[in-house]
Amino acid sequence: MAVKMKKEMVLVLDFGGQYNQLIARRVRECNVYCEVHPHTLALEKIREMNPKGIIFTGGPNSVYGEDAPICDKAVFQMGIPILGICYGAQLMNFMLGGEVSSAPVREYGKTEVSFDATGKMFGSLSDTSVCWMSHTDYISKPAPGFAVKAHTQVCPVAAAEDPDRGLYCVQFHPEVVHTREGKRMLGNFLFQVCGCRGDWKMDSFVETSIRELRRKVGSGRVLCALSGGVDSSVAAVLLSRAVGKQLTCVFVDHGLLRKNEGDEVEAVFGPNGPYDLNFVRVNAQNRFYERLAGVTEPEEKRKVIGEEFIRVFEEEAKKIGAVDFLVQGTIYPDVIESGLGKSAVIKSHHNVGGLPDYVDFKEIVEPLRLLFKDEVRAAGRELGIPEKLVGRQPFPGPGLAIRIIGEVTEEKIRILQDADAIYREEIANSDMEVKPDQYFAALTNMRSVGVMGDERTYDYAVALRAVTTTDFMTAEFAPLPWELLGRVSSRIVNEVKCVNRVLYDCTGKPPATVELE
Ligand code: XMP
Numbered sequence: 001m002a003v004k005m006k007k008e009m010v011l012v013l014d015f016g017g018q019y020n021q022l023i024a025r026r027v028r029e030c031n032v033y034c035e036v037h038p039h040t041l042a043l044e045k046i047r048e049m050n051p052k053g054i055i056f057t058g059g060p061n062s063v064y065g066e067d068a069p070i071c072d073k074a075v076f077q078m079g080i081p082i083l084g085i086c087y088g089a090q091l092m093n094f095m096l097g098g099e100v101s102s103a104p105v106r107e108y109g110k111t112e113v114s115f116d117a118t119g120k121m122f123g124s125l126s127d128t129s130v131c132w133m134s135h136t137d138y139i140s141k142p143a144p145g146f147a148v149k150a151h152t153q154v155c156p157v158a159a160a161e162d163p164d165r166g167l168y169c170v171q172f173h174p175e176v177v178h179t180r181e182g183k184r185m186l187g188n189f190l191f192q193v194c195g196c197r198g199d200w201k202m203d204s205f206v207e208t209s210i211r212e213l214r215r216k217v218g219s220g221r222v223l224c225a226l227s228g229g230v231d232s233s234v235a236a237v238l239l240s241r242a243v244g245k246q247l248t249c250v251f252v253d254h255g256l257l258r259k260n261e262g263d264e265v266e267a268v269f270g271p272n273g274p275y276d277l278n279f280v281r282v283n284a285q286n287r288f289y290e291r292l293a294g295v296t297e298p299e300e301k302r303k304v305i306g307e308e309f310i311r312v313f314e315e316e317a318k319k320i321g322a323v324d325f326l327v328q329g330t331i332y333p334d335v336i337e338s339g340l341g342k343s344a345v346i347k348s349h350h351n352v353g354g355l356p357d358y359v360d361f362k363e364i365v366e367p368l369r370l371l372f373k374d375e376v377r378a379a380g381r382e383l384g385i386p387e388k389l390v391g392r393q394p395f396p397g398p399g400l401a402i403r404i405i406g407e408v409t410e411e412k413i414r415i416l417q418d419a420d421a422i423y424r425e426e427i428a429n430s431d432m433e434v435k436p437d438q439y440f441a442a443l444t445n446m447r448s449v450g451v452m453g454d455e456r457t458y459d460y461a462v463a464l465r466a467v468t469t470t471d472f473m474t475a476e477f478a479p480l481p482w483e484l485l486g487r488v489s490s491r492i493v494n495e496v497k498c499v500n501r502v503l504y505d506c507t508g509k510p511p512a513t514v515e516l517e
Helices: 020-029 043-049 073-077 087-095 182-193 205-217 230-246 261-269 285-292 298-320 332-337 373-382 399-403 410-429 482-495
Strands: 009-014 033-038 053-056 082-085 099-115 128-141 147-151 159-162 167-170 222-225 247-253 278-283 325-327 363-365 438-452 455-468 499-504
Touching: 009 020, 009 043, 020 033, 020 182, 043 073, 053 087, 053 182, 073 087, 082 087, 087 099, 087 128, 087 167, 167 182, 205 230, 205 363, 205 373, 222 230, 222 298, 230 247, 230 261, 230 325, 230 373, 247 261, 247 298, 261 278, 278 298, 285 298, 298 399, 399 410, 399 438, 410 438, 410 455, 410 482, 438 499, 455 482, 482 499
Parallel strands: 009 033, 009 053, 053 082, 082 167, 222 247, 222 325, 247 278, 325 363, 455 499
Antiparallel strands: 099 128, 099 147, 147 159, 159 167, 438 455
């Protein structure tokens, strides 16, 4: 994101949490300029930056771990207000003489929290609120000088403060939307505690990016791997607006797309579509199916698809010849979930890290690297991309392969494509006011006994997934109407061969992830 006036700033010190950029984004939403830096940032640098406040992020470590990330203790004496979140809260307490222990029960997800709703930071909150928790350790005794401001059934110290020193800590995650009053808490910290004015404004992402891309690319040639999903589509249109026909988009059809999707992508981005770019479609289905034969382990599948994708892409790029820039539609959640800094690796997203070795390019361009999904859509709308495309559900790079548990075969792909098309069609035609943010069918690796027309069947079970989320970092399962589920189930078992059972996945993220693999 571009920066305009750097008058007052808040510093986010990154201790490896999954939500570090989300914290920064929430701060920016309050019109306060904010930067994320590693927890190792030197005290001298912090002094130079002169932040109005500091936020410690969460992180996967325990303060007792060998590699536990820490900070210079002198930061607590700088007179700058500090808010510690999750691991950041535990660390602050631990370094200042409090006790951190392993919680008797791990708290995950929405948790009821009781507040002592007084003071600048917690004063305007409800006495009881719902907050998002995700922790193993907890603060068992606050550091000297700290007063306990909140607790849960499990956590004796869900929040604490030492207002005289300007130190605040919360075990839960105020930056996550599921924390009902999270925005207010962050606002309290920024405005009541730190005394921020909130007069910072972000430049328009689209205008700034087009300007920057033009400057960077100049008269160079640009190559883009287009998948037809929201991210690569927005990246491609951004580039096409910036440099027009200097851009070539290569669309690799790996045969793991949704039903008819390859043709739909071609209709939009191909020569008959509205965009000014060069479009190349590669039909590489068989190559991918051959490579995937016998592969069952999820990470292995992702790796195989990523590698083959790169190989196909390289071959195509060789035909195009030397280019100056390679575009990737990487967005922020892809970056952190693939293990940036000290965050734990959850999944290796196929559009990250796998740079082609042999494509002749000078530099990589990732114009969406700092955006969350909803921000990508907003940028797409600002670019005038039709709602049908911008509002499209996210679709993972490895495609249906990570929605088929176990080995991927052509038969399974056909089953899943048909079941998924029915599910999506029924949701599209339903009168639900708000549709789930992502919904799809998956093919379990389970076959079970059924009966059809007096005959015994032994067929696959399809799982239906639907989640609501704003940023895909956390998600809740969507409570779809029974009637709709019944209709989808009945259509799938009747219209799709080799399926005799339909299941509904009612888990959130965490503990599940959105995709099944
Ligand atoms: P998970 O399953 O990680 O999904 O909870 C979160 C969001 O990311 C999408 N996803 C991917 N997108 N390449 C992508 O481009 C991938 O390898 C990948 N894996 C998951 C998923 O569809 C959801 O929107």
